Amino acid sequence: MHLRVASFGIRALCGEGLKGLSMGKESILVRGNGTLSGEVKISGAKNSALKLMAASILGSGESVIHNVPDISDIAIMSDVLRRLGATVCREDHSLRIDASGVDSFSTPYELVSRMRASISVLGPLIGRFGQARVAMPGGCQIGARKIDMHLVGLESLGVMFEVDHGTLIASTPDGLHGSHVVLEFPSVGATENMLMAAVVAEGVTLIDNAAREPEIVDLCTMLCAMGARITGAGSMSIEVEGVPLEDLHPCEHTTVGDRIEAGTFLAGGALTGGPVTVQGIDPEYLRMAILKLKAMGCDVACGEDYVTVKREGDLIAADIQTLPHPGFPTDLQAQFMLLSALAEGTSVITENVFENRFMFASELMRMGADITLEDHHAIIRGVQGLQGAPVSSTDLRAGAALVLAGIVAEGYTTVYEIEHIDRGYEDYVGKLRSLGADVVRKESEERV
Ligand code: EPZ
Secondary structure (H helix, E strand, O other): OHHHHHHHHHHHHOOHHHOOOOOOEEEEEEEOOOOOOEEEEOOEOHHHHHHHHHHHHHOOOEEEEEOOOOOHHHHHHHHHHHHHOOEEEEEOOEEEEEHHHOOOOEEOHHHHOOOHHHHHHHHHHHHHHOEEEEEOOOOEOOEOOOOHHHHHHHHHOOOEEEEEOOEEEEEOOOOOEOOEEEOOOOOHHHHHHHHHHHOOOEOEEEEEOOOOOHHHHHHHHHHHHOOOEEEOOOOOEEEEEOOOHHHOOOOEEEOOEOHHHHHHHHHHHHHHOOOEEEEOOOHHHHHHHHHHHHHOOOEEEEOOOEEEEEOOOOOEOOOEEEOOOOOEOHHHHHHHHHHHHOOEOEEEEEEOOOOOOOHHHHHHHOOOOEEEEEOOEEEEEOOOOOEOOEEEOOOHHHHHHHHHHHHHOEOEEEEEOOHHHHHHOOOHHHHHHHOOOEEEEEEEOOOO
């Protein structure tokens, strides 16, 4: 079997012969051919587009958002907006969202439980209606994902909260008013929810220790295009001068490129030697990741909207601390742990953002990586090579990294639970195949 498949590649294995498999969950089958080279177009940023969609609630009329990735999280957020009364139509990678029909301020548990990012409608619903009923989001594999900072920040703007059987009930008995808030941690979600309420608060709001991610800047750019008055986006202090809700209007906006998707493919290029070029991304968004690629022995070239990585020598061990932007992104931690697993020497990766984001390590160890976990540190001793194995995605970034691991592993790797990957990567298999990887999606009736 192995010999037969090796000669024909994976397509033969997953060709007609296996058509009869009963419909089961899909998985990704990877044949380790060590190849990723070429150019790949990066999609719009999932972690911006979701919030841009939520912000459209504030403009009564049709907004158009371009460069929206075709991924399952976007489909879920579209359902959330439709449930609120909006119409959402996709035209290729653009979304037409008409929020004039939004007549509800409630989002049910069955939608929020499918995607915790639905909590991003909390701020705009309060902005538009002065109230909201949003199911409390649960945690996930990588952590508790609390929203206490969202609530403290919104309370400073005059919002009052009750919790009724898992539903958050927000009200503003005295309306929304400006405030000087210092966030305990530069939370991306808390910054975003505060921004989408503060834009219509009476007076000026100053958010100190605000998140500085590029997706925050993208949201502020769209809010300003709708008529909001925001300065300092991308810095630790963001100032919002509230305007009346009726002054906010729909707009047309293009989502920034997805720096995490780009970083994922760059890690793939570093892994195989490349060269891999990611097109449609501002290199400025990836400064720390690029610094680490260079420290690990890669050559990196940057243009206005692309980054190219290649490597001739061995990968070199490098320590990494994940931190809020502009620090090293936690969403690239798994991908760079994979690089460390095959680097010369020992690396220490410290995860400072989420309390439980090392599950990927245990899957990688099943492929032969040598990793010791100590609290929020991972000590990774480089090995000569990895062996293909059946593995499971624990979150979308770990899943994407496991597929990359399969590309450089000896033999075959099957990655299960790939619905996680589909949440955040548009056509991940197709893009990898365009770079020469031997990967296919397949129905998997059972785990082997
Ligand atoms: C966003 O999550 C992203 N998700 C995450 O990407 C990303 O990892 C994270 O920002 C950090 O960059 C989306 O944008 C949809 P946080 P968010 O609020 O907003 C704690 C991916 O892979 N915290 O900055 O939830 C929290 O538990 C995903 O695309 C509180 O304790 O991140 C976490 O430990 C994964 N209380 C830390 O702060 C709060 O009120 C960072 O959270 C809020 C957050």
